[in-house]
Amino acid sequence: MEIGEPQELLNPQNTTETEGSEVLAAVFSPLVRYDENKQPVEEAAESITTSDSKVWTIKLKSGYTWHDGTPVVAADYARAWNYAALQDNAMSSSYFFGRVDGYADVHPGEGKTPTAKEMKGLKVVDDSTLEVTLTAPFSQFKTMLGYTAFYPMPKAALGPDGKVTQTFGEQPIGQGLFKLDKPYKKGTDQTIDLTVYDKFPGAKPKNWKKLQFKVYTSSETAFNDLQAENLDIHDSLPPSTIATAKSVLGDRYHDEPDAAVGYIGVPLQYNPEFKDPQVRKAISLAIDRKTITETVFSGTRAPADDFINPAIPGYRQGACDACTYNPAEAKKLYDAAKGPKTIELGYNADGGHKEWIEAVANNLRANLGIEVTPKPFEKFQGILDALDAKEYKGLFRMGWSIDYPSAENYLTPIFGTGSIGTGSNYGGYSNKAFDELVAKGDQAADAAEGLKFYQQADDILIKDLPYIPVYFYRSNFGYSSKVKNVKLNLLNQVNWVDIEKA
Amino acid sequence: MYRRACMGRYVIRRLIQAIPVLLGATLLIFMIVFALPGDPIAALFGDKRPDPAVAEVLREQYHLNDPLLLQYWYYISGVLFRGDFGVNFADVPVSQVMAGKFQVTLNLALTALVMEALIGVGLGLWAALRRGKATDTAILASTLLLISVPTLVTGFVLQLILGVKLKLWTGLDIFPVAGTFAGWRSYLLPGFVLAGTSIAYLTRLTRTSLVETLRADYIRTATAKGLPRRRVIGRHGLRNALIPLVTYLGADLGNLMGGAVITETIFNLPGIGNQLFQSVYLREQPVVVGIITVLVLIYILANLVVDLLYAVLDPRIRYE
Numbered sequence: 001m002e003i004g005e006p007q008e009l010l011n012p013q014n015t016t017e018t019e020g021s022e023v024l025a026a027v028f029s030p031l032v033r034y035d036e037n038k039q040p041v042e043e044a045a046e047s048i049t050t051s052d053s054k055v056w057t058i059k060l061k062s063g064y065t066w067h068d069g070t071p072v073v074a075a076d077y078a079r080a081w082n083y084a085a086l087q088d089n090a091m092s093s094s095y096f097f098g099r100v101d102g103y104a105d106v107h108p109g110e111g112k113t114p115t116a117k118e119m120k121g122l123k124v125v126d127d128s129t130l131e132v133t134l135t136a137p138f139s140q141f142k143t144m145l146g147y148t149a150f151y152p153m154p155k156a157a158l159g160p161d162g163k164v165t166q167t168f169g170e171q172p173i174g175q176g177l178f179k180l181d182k183p184y185k186k187g188t189d190q191t192i193d194l195t196v197y198d199k200f201p202g203a204k205p206k207n208w209k210k211l212q213f214k215v216y217t218s219s220e221t222a223f224n225d226l227q228a229e230n231l232d233i234h235d236s237l238p239p240s241t242i243a244t245a246k247s248v249l250g251d252r253y254h255d256e257p258d259a260a261v262g263y264i265g266v267p268l269q270y271n272p273e274f275k276d277p278q279v280r281k282a283i284s285l286a287i288d289r290k291t292i293t294e295t296v297f298s299g300t301r302a303p304a305d306d307f308i309n310p311a312i313p314g315y316r317q318g319a320c321d322a323c324t325y326n327p328a329e330a331k332k333l334y335d336a337a338k339g340p341k342t343i344e345l346g347y348n349a350d351g352g353h354k355e356w357i358e359a360v361a362n363n364l365r366a367n368l369g370i371e372v373t374p375k376p377f378e379k380f381q382g383i384l385d386a387l388d389a390k391e392y393k394g395l396f397r398m399g400w401s402i403d404y405p406s407a408e409n410y411l412t413p414i415f416g417t418g419s420i421g422t423g424s425n426y427g428g429y430s431n432k433a434f435d436e437l438v439a440k441g442d443q444a445a446d447a448a449e450g451l452k453f454y455q456q457a458d459d460i461l462i463k464d465l466p467y468i469p470v471y472f473y474r475s476n477f478g479y480s481s482k483v484k485n486v487k488l489n490l491l492n493q494v495n496w497v498d499i500e501k502a
Numbered sequence: 503m504y505r506r507a508c509m510g511r512y513v514i515r516r517l518i519q520a521i522p523v524l525l526g527a528t529l530l531i532f533m534i535v536f537a538l539p540g541d542p543i544a545a546l547f548g549d550k551r552p553d554p555a556v557a558e559v560l561r562e563q564y565h566l567n568d569p570l571l572l573q574y575w576y577y578i579s580g581v582l583f584r585g586d587f588g589v590n591f592a593d594v595p596v597s598q599v600m601a602g603k604f605q606v607t608l609n610l611a612l613t614a615l616v617m618e619a620l621i622g623v624g625l626g627l628w629a630a631l632r633r634g635k636a637t638d639t640a641i642l643a644s645t646l647l648l649i650s651v652p653t654l655v656t657g658f659v660l661q662l663i664l665g666v667k668l669k670l671w672t673g674l675d676i677f678p679v680a681g682t683f684a685g686w687r688s689y690l691l692p693g694f695v696l697a698g699t700s701i702a703y704l705t706r707l708t709r710t711s712l713v714e715t716l717r718a719d720y721i722r723t724a725t726a727k728g729l730p731r732r733r734v735i736g737r738h739g740l741r742n743a744l745i746p747l748v749t750y751l752g753a754d755l756g757n758l759m760g761g762a763v764i765t766e767t768i769f770n771l772p773g774i775g776n777q778l779f780q781s782v783y784l785r786e787q788p789v790v791v792g793i794i795t796v797l798v799l800i801y802i803l804a805n806l807v808v809d810l811l812y813a814v815l816d817p818r819i820r821y822e
Contacts, residue, residue, distance in 0.1 A: 008592045016547070090559035092547065110554040166593065186594055188602040190681050190772050216680065217780070220658070221770045225679045228666045350783070381544040384551065424551050 001233045001494065003213045009169025009186060012151040013084035013091045016403075018492065021148045022235075023192055023213055025493045027067075027174035028151040029202065031058065031077075032142060034405060034490040038313050040143045043202070044072075044175065046128070048145065053137035053443060058145075060128045063201035066154045067179045074130040080153035082106070082118045089163070093149035096403065099141070101133045137443040139450035140406040146491065147404045177204065177496060178211055190215050203497045211496065229480045235494060237476040239352075242298045249478045257311040258492060259405060260473035261304060264345070264360065265398035268466060269420070269428025270390050273340040280465040282334035283343075283395075284322040286367035287360055293471050296356045300476050304469035307410050307461045311472075311490060314407030314451050320462045323469060327367035334368045342371040344394025346383045349376040353397050360470070387426055398426065398467055405490040406447070407454040411438050415466055429466035509813075513806065520802045524795060525578070531794045532574050535787045542566065542785035546591060564591070577788060581795075588788035590781070596792045599777065604796065606682060607773035610766070611758040613686075613693030614700070619751060622701045626708020631735070633713060641709075645702035657695045657768040664691060680770035692769040696762060700754055707750055711743040718742075745815055752808030756801035 006020035012028060015021055032040040032048065042048060046059040064072040083089055085097040087107040097103050101121030106114045121133040134141065144150065154173050159165040170183035178194035192213040196204055214231060216222040219238040225231040227248055237245050237253075245253045264283070266274050274280060289303035302310075306319040345361050347353040354376065361372040375394060377383045386392035402409045412419060417435050419425035434457050441453030479486045484502045487495045543557045543566065561567050565576055580586040587596035629641040648656075665679040677691040678684045715721065716739050724734045762775030774793055781789035 009594070087555050088559060090556045090563065092552070092556065094556055095553050107553075107555060110558045112555075169593075185598070185602075186592060187590075187599040187777065188772065190683075190770075214681070215772075216770050217776055218767050218770060221661070221680050221768060224661055224666050225770075228669050228675075228679050230679060378538075381541055384544075385541070422551070422554060426551075 001211065001213050001231075001235075003192075003215060006186065008092075009166065010172045010184060011157075011164050011169045012148050012172070013080060013089075013093050013153070013164075015148055016092045021491070022493055024148055024151065024172070024174075025176075025491070026178040026194060026211060026496060027172055027176050027180065028148075029064065029174070029176040029200075030147070031145040031150060033146055038311070038405065038490055040146055040405075043146075045145070048142050050141075053139045053141070053445060054134050056132045056134070056141055057125075058130045058132065060130070061201070062128065064175050065199050066156075066175050067173045067197055068154070068156060069199075070154065071127075072152060072154075072175045073127040074124045075127075076152035076154055077130050077150075078118075078122045078124050079155070079158075080151060081122060083153060083158075083164070084149055085119055086117060087114050096144065096147065096149040099134045099136070099138050101135050103135070139442060139444040139447050140404070140408045143406040143447060144404040176200065177202065205497055205499060207501050208499075223478075226478060226480060229482065232480045232483045233477070233486055233494060234479070235475065235477040235488060235492065237300075237478055239298050239300045242300055242476060245476070245478050252481065253476070253478045254486075255300070255474045255476045256488065257302070257309065258401075258473040258475040259309045259311040259490065260399060260401035261307070261309055261410070261469055262301070262356075262471045262473065263304075263398040263400070263467040263469050265396040265467050266427050266429075266465070267387055267393055267396070270387060271393040273393075274395075276337045276339075277464055278333050278337035279339040280468060281322045282330045282337060282339060282368065283364065284320075284465055284468045285324070285326045285330035285333065287363050287468070287470060288325045289323065289470055290325065292356055292359045296359050297471070300474055301471035302474055304471050307458050307469055308407045308454075309402075309410070309472050312402070312405050312407055312410075314454055314458070316455065316458075319458070320469060322462070322465060330367050331369065334370075339368070340370070342373070344373050344375045344392075346375045346377055346386075346392060346394050346396035348378065348380040348383060348397065350379055356470075357397055384426060396426075400424070401473075407451055407458070408438065408441060411454060411457055411461070415461060427466050429464070431460060431464060431466075434460045434464075509810070513810075516802075516806050516809075520799070523802065524798055527798045528578065528791050528795055529574060531791050532577065532787060533570065535782070535785060535790050536570050536573075538782075538785055542591070542787075546784070560591075573787070577791065581792075587792045590786045590789050591784065596788045599789055600774070600792055600796065603772060603774045603777050606771055607759055607762050607766070607775060609686075609689050610693055610696060610762055610771060610773060611755060613689040614697035614758050615751065615755055617693055617697045618700045618704050618754065621697075622704025623708050623747065625701075625705040627712065627740075629705065629709040630712040630716070633709075638709075641705060645705045648702040649699050651698075653695060653698060653764050654768070656698050657692075657765060660691055660695060661768060682771055688769075688771070692765045692771060695768070696758060696765040700758070704747065704750060708743070708747060711746050712739060715739045715743045741815060745812065748811050748815065749808055752804050752811070755804045756797070759800055760797055 003019045003022055006023060008014050008020060010020060010023060012024050015024055029044045031043060031045040033043040035041045044061055044064055046061045048056060048058050050056045060074060066072060081097055084091045084093050085103055085106045094107055100119050102119035105116035106119055108114055123131040125131050152175065156173055157164050157168040170185060171180045177196060177200050179197040181193040181195055184192045194211045196209045219236060220241060222231060222234050223237060223241040226234045266280060268274060293301040293303050305317060305323045306315055308315045343364065345357050347357040357374050361374050364370060364372045383396050400414055413424045415425060415429050415434065416438060417430040420428050437453050437457035441450040444450035444453060475488055475492055477488065482502055483499055485498045485500050487498055489495055543560050544552055565573050577588055580588055589595050590599055625641050629638045632638045661679055664677040669675050678688050682688045721734060721738055724738050762773055763779050766773040766776040778790065778793050
C-alpha cells in the first residue's frame with residue numbers, strides 16, 4: 001500500500017493529514033465507521049444514544065483490548081479527548097472538541113492559560129460507558145466520532161511528564177485490526193510494517209495477515225512501482241498517470257467521488273467590488289467547469305454543482321443553477337451589475353493549481369470581456385496573509401476537504417460568521433439567516449432531521465455564492481493483479497477487511 | 503620527511519579555515535530560510551487555518567517568536583556545545599533525520615562517481631585516440647544529447663523502460679523502480695541518471711585534455727625516442743591529462759551529493775536531497791541548516807583531497 005511520509009509521529013490526536021490518518025486507521029478501531037449508505041454505524045461502540053442531541057451516551061463494545069493486552073475502557077477515551085483539547089499540548093486536532101462542554105476552560109485561546117485540565121463535559125460513568133455533554137445540541141456528533149481525533153489513548157501512551165512519549169508516536173499501541181511490528185522511525189524507514197492483531201474482536205481479512213505501507217515522495221514513482229507489481233494498492237494516482245492507468249490496469253483502475261471541493265474564493269469582507277451577488281453569479285456562469293475537469297484534470301475532478309459534495313449525504317445533483325456554463329447570460333448579468341473591469345486570480349504555485357486557474361482566467365476574459373491576471377503566491381498561507389492584511393483584494397483559489405462526513409462540515413467552518421478569524425471563513429462571509437439555519441440543523445433531534453436545515457442553508461449559499469464552487473475532487477485508485485476487492489471508505493481510507501489475495 | 507610534515511600543517515590549516523566558512527554558511531542559510539515567505543507553523547496545517555492558540559504554543563516551543571539572531575544562537579550553541587542539531591517540527595531529532603539519509607546519498611553519489619570515472623574517462627580516451635573519425639563524432643554527438651536532456655526526463659524514461667517494462671517482459675527484476683530494498687542494485691539506475699550530465703562533461707573534458715597533452719613537445723620527444731605508443735599515452739599523456747579530471751571529479755562529488763534532489767525523488771530513495779527538498783518546503787530551519795552544514799563539510803573535504811592528489815600526479819606542485 002502506497003502512502004506519503006506522515007507529517008507527524010503516529011499520534012491520533014496530532015494527526016489531521018491523510019497519510020498519517022491512513023496508517024492510524026489500520027492501528028485503531030473507530031467508535032463508528034461509515035457503511036455503504038454513507039451512514040455512521042457502531043464499530044468499537046455498542047451504542048451511541050441521545051435524547052436531545054446535547055447529552056450523548058457512548059457504550060463501548062466488550063472484548064476490545066489494547067495491543068499490549070489490557071482491556072479498553074471508557075477512561076481511555078476521556079484521556080485521549082482531554083489530552084487533545086488541552087491547549088498546552090498543542091494538538092492539531094484540538095478544535096474537534098470545541099463543541100464539548102468545558103472546552104473553553106482547557107482551551108481559552110491565544111495568550112491565555114487554561115483553568116482546567118479536563119473538560120467537564122466528559123464523564124466516565126463506568127468502564128464501558130462515557131457520557132459526553134456538549135455546550136449546545138449538535139445533531140451530527142455521532143458522525144464525527146469516526147474521525148482520527150476521537151480514537152482512544154492507552155495509559156501507556158503518556159510519559160511521567162504527562163505528555164505522549166516519542167516511543168508511542170513511533171509505535172502506537174492501538175485497539176484496532178493491525179499491530180505495528182516495530183517502531184516506525186520517521187524520516188528513516190521506508191516502510192511501516194503491520195500484522196493482524198490476533199485478539200481483535202471484529203472482522204478480519206480472509207486470507208492474509210501482513211500489511212505494509214510503503215512511503216513514497218513521488219506519486220508517479222509509486223505508480224511505476226504499481227505497474228511493475230512491486231506495489232499492490234495506490235490510492236492517490238496523480239492526473240499525469242490517469243491515461244496510462246486506465247489502459248494498463250483496466251478494471252483494476254477505479255475512480256470515485258472524493259469529499260473535497262475546489263472553489264474560487266471571494267474576498268467579500270475586503271473588496272466591495274464583489275459585494276453584489278449578481279457579479280459573483282456572472283463569474284460563476286462564465287466558468288466552463290466541464291472542459292476544465294475533463295481537459296485540465298484529465299477527468300480526475302468532476303464539475304461542481306452544489307456546495308455539498310456527492311460523496312456525502314445531503315448532496316443534490318444540479319442544485320447550483322449558477323454552476324452551469326452560460327457565457328451569454330454571464331456577460332449580460334456582469335454588464336448590468338457593473339462588475340470590476342480587472343480581476344486578479346490568486347493561487348498557490350506549489351500545489352498544481354496554475355493550469356486550472358489559467359483556464360478560469362481565459363473563461364472570464366473571453367466571456368466577460370474583462371482583464372484577468374492570475375497571481376501566483378508561493379504558498380497558500382501567502383494568500384491568507386495577504387487577505388488578512390487587506391493587501392490582496394482579488395479572487396483566490398480555495399479548497400476544502402472534510403473533517404467528518406456530514407453536510408454540516410461544508411457550511412459552518414467555511415461560511416459561518418463564527419468562523420471568521422479563527423476558522424476557515426477566509427472570505428469573511430456573514431449571513432444571519434444562514435447561521436440560523438445551520439444552528440437549527442445542529443439542534444435537530446437526529447442527523448436526518450438536521451440535514452433538512454443544512455440543505456436550506458445550502459440553498460442560501462447557492463443564491464449568495466460567497467465562494468464559487470468549481471470542481472469536486474475524485475479519488476483515483478488502482479491495484480495490482482495480486483489483490484482484489486479494494487474499496488475506500490468515506491474518509492478515503494482503504495477498507496482492509498474486504499481485501500482478498502487474488 | 504620534510505614533505506610529510508609540511509603536508510600535515512597544510513591539512514590542519516585548511517581544516518581551521520573551514521570553521522569561519524561553516525559559521526558563515528550556516529548563518530546565511532539560516533537567514534535565507536528565515537526570509538522565505540509564509541509561516542512554518544501554518545504550513546503544518548495545509549489549507550486549513552491553524553487554531554491560533556495551538557499555533558502560539560508551537561511557535562513558543564520552537565522559538566519562532568524570537569529574533570533571528572537569537573534563534574541562530576540557540577541553534578549554533580546547541581550544535582557547538584552539545585552536539586545537538588535540534589528537532590524538526592515532529593519533534594524528531596535532526597541528527598536522527600540525517601543519520602540514515604547521508605548513507606543513502608553517499609552510496610548514490612559514489613555509484614555515480616564510479617560510473618562517471620569509468621564511462622566518462624573511458625569514452626573520452628576512446629574519442630581522443632580516434633580524433634576526427636566516426637567514433638569520435640558519434641561519442642561527441644551522444645554526449646551532447648546527454649547534456650541537453652533534463653535529468654527528470656532521463657530518470658522517468660529509464661525507470662519506465664528498465665524498471666517497469668523490462669520486468670514485465672522478461673520477468674527479471676534487475677533495476678528496482680523505487681527504494682533501497684535491493685541493496686547495491688537499487689543504486690545502479692539512479693546512479694547513472696544522476697551521473698548523466700557529468701559523464702558527458704567528463705567525456706568531453708578527457709578528450710580535450712588528452713588531445714592537448716598529446717600535442718605537447720615532451721610527447722613528441724617520447725615518441726621520437728621510440729617508446730611504444732601505449733607507454734607514451736599511458737605514462738606521459740594520460741598522467742598529465744588527469745589533473746583537470748581529478749579536479750572535476752573531486753568538485754563533482756559535492757555536486758552529486760547536493761544535486762541528488764531530483765534523482766532521489768524519482769527513484770524514491772530516502773536520501774538527503776529528498777529530505778532537503780521537503781524541509782525547505784516546510785521551512786524546517788534546523789533540518790535545512792543541519793544538512794547544509796554537513797554538505798559544506800563534505801565539499802571542503804573533497805576539495806582538500808583533490809588538492810592533495812595534485813601533488814601525487816604532478817610533483818612540481820608544492821603545499822604552501
